[in-house]
Amino acid sequence: MVRLYSPEAVEEIRSAAAKWEKEVVPQWLKRLPERFEEFTTLSGIPVKRLYTPADLENFDYMEKLGFPGMYPFTRGIHATMYRARIWTMRMFSGYGGPEETNQRLKFLIKHGETGLSLAFDYPTLIGIDPDDPMAEGEVGIVGVSVPTLKDMEIIFDGINMGEVTTNMTINPPAPVLLSFYVAVAEKQGVPYEKIGGTTQNDPLKEFIAQKSYVFPPEPAVKIAMDLIEWSVKHIPKWNPISISGYHIREAGADAVQEVAFTIADGIEYVRQLIARGLDVDEFAPRLSFFWDSHINFFEEIAKFRAARRMWAKIMKEWFGAKKPRSWWMRFHTQTAGVSLTAQQPWLNIVRTAYEALAAVLGGTQSLHTNSFDEPFRVPSEFAAKIALRTQQILAYETGVADTIDPCGGSYYVEWLTDEIEERAWKYIDRIERMGGMLEAVKKGYPQREITETSYKFQRDVEERRKFIVGVNIFVDEEVEEIRKVPLLEFDQEEIEERQKKRVKWVREHRDQERWKRSLDELRRAAERGENIMPYVLKAAKAYATLGEIMNTLKEVYGVYVEPPIY
Amino acid sequence: MSSPQSTSSRAKSESPLERLERRGRYKVLVAKLGIDGHDRGAKVVARALKDAGFEVVYTGIRQTPEQVVAAAIQEDVDVIGVSILSGAHMHHMKKLMEKLKEAGADDIPVVLGGTIPIPDVEPLLKMGVRKVFLPGTSLKEIVETVEKLAEEKRKREQELGLA
Numbered sequence: 001m002v003r004l005y006s007p008e009a010v011e012e013i014r015s016a017a018a019k020w021e022k023e024v025v026p027q028w029l030k031r032l033p034e035r036f037e038e039f040t041t042l043s044g045i046p047v048k049r050l051y052t053p054a055d056l057e058n059f060d061y062m063e064k065l066g067f068p069g070m071y072p073f074t075r076g077i078h079a080t081m082y083r084a085r086i087w088t089m090r091m092f093s094g095y096g097g098p099e100e101t102n103q104r105l106k107f108l109i110k111h112g113e114t115g116l117s118l119a120f121d122y123p124t125l126i127g128i129d130p131d132d133p134m135a136e137g138e139v140g141i142v143g144v145s146v147p148t149l150k151d152m153e154i155i156f157d158g159i160n161m162g163e164v165t166t167n168m169t170i171n172p173p174a175p176v177l178l179s180f181y182v183a184v185a186e187k188q189g190v191p192y193e194k195i196g197g198t199t200q201n202d203p204l205k206e207f208i209a210q211k212s213y214v215f216p217p218e219p220a221v222k223i224a225m226d227l228i229e230w231s232v233k234h235i236p237k238w239n240p241i242s243i244s245g246y247h248i249r250e251a252g253a254d255a256v257q258e259v260a261f262t263i264a265d266g267i268e269y270v271r272q273l274i275a276r277g278l279d280v281d282e283f284a285p286r287l288s289f290f291w292d293s294h295i296n297f298f299e300e301i302a303k304f305r306a307a308r309r310m311w312a313k314i315m316k317e318w319f320g321a322k323k324p325r326s327w328w329m330r331f332h333t334q335t336a337g338v339s340l341t342a343q344q345p346w347l348n349i350v351r352t353a354y355e356a357l358a359a360v361l362g363g364t365q366s367l368h369t370n371s372f373d374e375p376f377r378v379p380s381e382f383a384a385k386i387a388l389r390t391q392q393i394l395a396y397e398t399g400v401a402d403t404i405d406p407c408g409g410s411y412y413v414e415w416l417t418d419e420i421e422e423r424a425w426k427y428i429d430r431i432e433r434m435g436g437m438l439e440a441v442k443k444g445y446p447q448r449e450i451t452e453t454s455y456k457f458q459r460d461v462e463e464r465r466k467f468i469v470g471v472n473i474f475v476d477e478e479v480e481e482i483r484k485v486p487l488l489e490f491d492q493e494e495i496e497e498r499q500k501k502r503v504k505w506v507r508e509h510r511d512q513e514r515w516k517r518s519l520d521e522l523r524r525a526a527e528r529g530e531n532i533m534p535y536v537l538k539a540a541k542a543y544a545t546l547g548e549i550m551n552t553l554k555e556v557y558g559v560y561v562e563p564p565i566y
Numbered sequence: 567m568s569s570p571q572s573t574s575s576r577a578k579s580e581s582p583l584e585r586l587e588r589r590g591r592y593k594v595l596v597a598k599l600g601i602d603g604h605d606r607g608a609k610v611v612a613r614a615l616k617d618a619g620f621e622v623v624y625t626g627i628r629q630t631p632e633q634v635v636a637a638a639i640q641e642d643v644d645v646i647g648v649s650i651l652s653g654a655h656m657h658h659m660k661k662l663m664e665k666l667k668e669a670g671a672d673d674i675p676v677v678l679g680g681t682i683p684i685p686d687v688e689p690l691l692k693m694g695v696r697k698v699f700l701p702g703t704s705l706k707e708i709v710e711t712v713e714k715l716a717e718e719k720r721k722r723e724q725e726l727g728l729a
Contacts (some may be wrong), residue, residue: 122652123599126628134630137657138601211603211627252606342681342701375701376683379652451609458610462704471702484685487623564626566596566609566616 001397004059005124014054025049034064042296042466045253045419051411059414064309070324074150074305074417075405076359076363077328082401086341089331089391089539090115094144095378095488097502100155101144104381105159111385112392115366117167117327118155118196119143120177122172123495125212129172129547130499139496142378143169147499147546151382152180153187160184165196167206167242167332167366167412170357172214174201175227175533176549182235198239198288201227204265204437205244208446210252210560214550217442219557222475223532225272230533232283239288241269242332245307249292252454255303256420258292260427261446267428269439270319280319283487284326294336294357295351295561301407304362310421334368340375343470345485348372351442353390360394363409373485444565451566503545510543516541519552526556529559589619592716597634597641598627599662602652607679610665611647614705615712631662643674644716647708650680656689663693673722675715679703 005013039047048055066072069079077314078084078498091108093116094101104114120143121137129147139145146152159475161184170177178199185195203220206213224241231240245253245262248275253261273283291307293300311329315321335355340348349372369387371379379387395401407413434440441447441564459464467473518539525535532553578690580588596612599607606629612624623641625634631703640647647665652694660677680698688700697711 122654126601134601134628137654137661138652142602201624213603213606250606252610289714375681377681451613454606455610455727458614458705462706468702474706479684487683562626564624566612566622 004061005053006055010054010057013052015326016066016124016439017050017052017054020460021049029383029503035269040466041255041258041299041416042294043299043420045256045299045374045416045423051415055415062244064414064418070369071316071327072309073088073328075408077308077330077365081363081404082395083392083404086114086395086536087360087364088115088165089388089395090117090366091382091384091388092117092119092167092169092334093379094119094370095121095142096140096490096492097145097498099153099514100490100495102155102157102159102223103382104422106156107381108384108388109159109164110389113388115165115167116159117368118146120168120170120260121145121490122212123147124173124177124546125170127176127214127546127550129545130496131503132547133494136494137496139491139499140492145495145499146177146180146504149180149183149540150502150506151499151545152177152184153468156184159413160190161188162190162194165198167200168199169200169211171206171212172220172223173546173550175223175536176540178227178488179533179537181538182543184501192235193237195235196237197225198242199231199235199241199470200246200290201246202241202265204268204441205247205262207335207441207560208248208265209253209450210244211376211562212249213562214554214558215557217438220560221268221272221438223553223557225269225276226531226533228269228273228283228286229276229278229531230314232278232286239286240468241286242371243269243291246290246292246334248450249294250336250476252450252457253328253446254453254457255294255296255422257446257453259303259307259310260424260431261449262289262291262306263314263424264428264431264437265364265438266311267314267318269431270315271436272419274319280321281313281323281326284315284319284321284425285323287333289329290544291331291333291359292336292363293333293362293364295339295355295357297354297358298413298416299363299420300355300358300408302420303335304359305405305408305413305417306424306563307331309362309417310424331506332366332368335359335370337370337374337549339373340370341468342472343484344377344476345372345375345477348375349386349390353394356390356394357398357400359402361405362495370397373487376485377487380486382486390483431500442562447565455505481495506543507544515539515542515544519548521543522549523552527552583692586619588714590621590632591643592713592720593623593641593643594623594645594647594710594712594716595623595625595631595634595638595641595648597625597637598650599629599631599648600650600652600654601628601633602650602654603649605649606648607647607651609616611649611679611705614709615647617707618713620716631658631665632649633661633712634644635665635671638666639669644719646674646676647714648676648680650678650682653681655680655682655685659690659695660693660705663695673719675719677708677711677715679708688695
């Protein structure tokens with residue numbers, strides 16, 4: 001045990017602090033009352049006037065913090081962190097058809113982006129083709145339309161897939177999109193062991209928050225585990241899952257719930273994979289996470305640190321993982337979309353910068369910074385470039401990347417890290433008692449918790465207990481400024497027609513025999529309960545479309561309809 | 567746009583309980599049109615309307631215009647509140663307004679909320695959407711607008727001898 005402060009020192013500081021509260025503070029309060037009776041974080045954690053070593057009584061340095069690259073990794077997963085390598089600047093991007101997205105990716109690479117991240121349109125996210133009636137009017141708007149292998153070929157035209165890593169924010173259709181990706185990489189001559197990137201592939205949070213579910217919870221989890229199992233064996237550099245708190249937070253959860261529900265999702269997946277007979281050290285190093293970085297600065301920093309420590313404990317102590325890499329929580333971060341405002345939109349640049357700073361001080365491995373125009377539409381080049389440059393300023397000008405975990409040892413941040421951890425464990429205990437997250441999701445538990453929190457937050461904004469500049473404080477009456485935002489313009493109808501035509505062309509020009517056989521084999525494999533990944537890959541290579549593959553799987557697994565609770 | 571006068575002037579003579587009861591006579595459909603899954607706003611609004619006293623029906627996500635029209639008629643609602651955050655609002659709202667007309671249900675006022683760029687507001691109002699709530703709109707404003715539209719609809723029905 002390495003106690004940071006001796007009991008004598010703590011006692012002395014405590015009595016001095018009490019004296020300060022009693023003798024000094026009241027005089028000041030008389031002259032200058034504080035702004036609120038109670039200060040709280042965004043998660044409702046009470047914030048005291050001052051933190052001192054007395055708040056960290058019995059704080060064991062080695063147990064709570066240790067060193068970067070060493071268990072429990074509170075201070076970071078690598079021993080050198082950003083001194084050796086700056087986080088990956090990975091901008092979530094894509095819109096229109098594959099041609100527009102290919103151009104956007106090249107634009108971002110040219111301006112210094114260091115990793116790719118594909119945003120798909122809604123039809124792709126829920127696994128339907130552009131000519132499906134449900135896709136009408138939605139093709140290419142919030143991301144790129146990728147219904148076939150042909151589309152993926154165009155996206156990566158002129159981009160060496162052996163040299164970049166690509167995140168794909170895709171869930172139920174993850175096996176299909178991964179297959180498209182692998183097939184194109186193969187065509188480019190990239191060996192399997194060099195294919196790097198991430199599929200989000202996190203089904204539980206779809207039911208909890210993101211709501212791009214397709215299959216019911218059990219088959220949804222089964223399919224996601226198929227992908228992980230296949231990936232760790234065949235494409236060892238791929239992160240087959242990105243266990244995501246981001247959407248949970250954006251749907252209305254607070255920081256504590258974000259940590260708790262996401263880690264509970266992770267626990268469920270680890271159990272599922274172990275139940276398949278996999279060794280924990282075989283897959284655990286490939287699990288990755290995805291967090292939101294919200295606007296309550298210190299709470300976010302504490303959240304990242306707490307989450308990292310919790311996961312290390314879970315992997316080592318609950319699941320008995322032996323490899324240090326299995327204990328790592330590697331994560332991507334995105335600044336908070338929900339914190340952006342349509343009012344005075346330029347201010348979003350500032351919000352995003354603060355949030356990005358919190359993510360960096362929290363030790364993220366990669367980062368997406370939102371563009372200021374995102375309350376309206378997918379970003380313009382102009383806005384995306386500012387967002388990317390925001391990260392570059394952090395990395396190269398501010399010096400915040402020069403020493404590791406500079407907030408470590410702050411009385412407040414350490415206290416808050418402990419507090420978030422303690423509160424998150426309580427949620428996890430409750431979920432464990434329900435039988436794990438799959439059961440909790442089926443009961444609607446995290447869904448209801450999030451609905452409550454988001455409603456409470458909105459009430460706090462309305463009643464001005466929480467402030468949003470431009471929305472409930474420092475409000476501009478005129479909205480002219482919003483009209484001046486140069487939004488990205490594209491002809492959606494033309495793109496939808498182009499995508500419909502291409503999918504039709506692909507259907508007409510493929511080897512029909514091979515295509516039909518691949519889907520039949522996929523259906524039979526799914527019915528037998530086999531791992532579907534090799535069959536999806538075969539079908540993708542035979543130019544089966546996204547919709548066709550998903551429909552084949554829907555026939556076997558069924559579809560999910562959510563009870564409309566609010 | 568200014569908030570409706572009728573509610574604020576009446577508020578003085580009306581007790582909170584009376585207000586809840588009066589609003590309880592109105593029924594609102596909260597609908598997620600299109601295929602985006604962003605249901606946070608729709609749920610918060612549904613909850614706020616319920617807390618304000620209205621009877622609320624929430625459709626859940628991924629609704630087609632046809633489904634929304636059918637639900638509105640079947641539930642005999644006074645106002646339809648649509649939430650879209652996919653950017654496909656122009657397409658879906660045009661279709662919804664057409665389908666409402668076809669079904670002879672275009673007397674039901676429609677309001678819209680979501681990530682709507684300002685240049686789209688005018689064309690949406692021209693389609694017949696009664697009010698577009700931009701990001702950052704307060705729940706209070708939504709509740710008051712819905713109340714006013716529901717009142718107007720009932721009043722018209724009374725005048726026509728339908729109520």
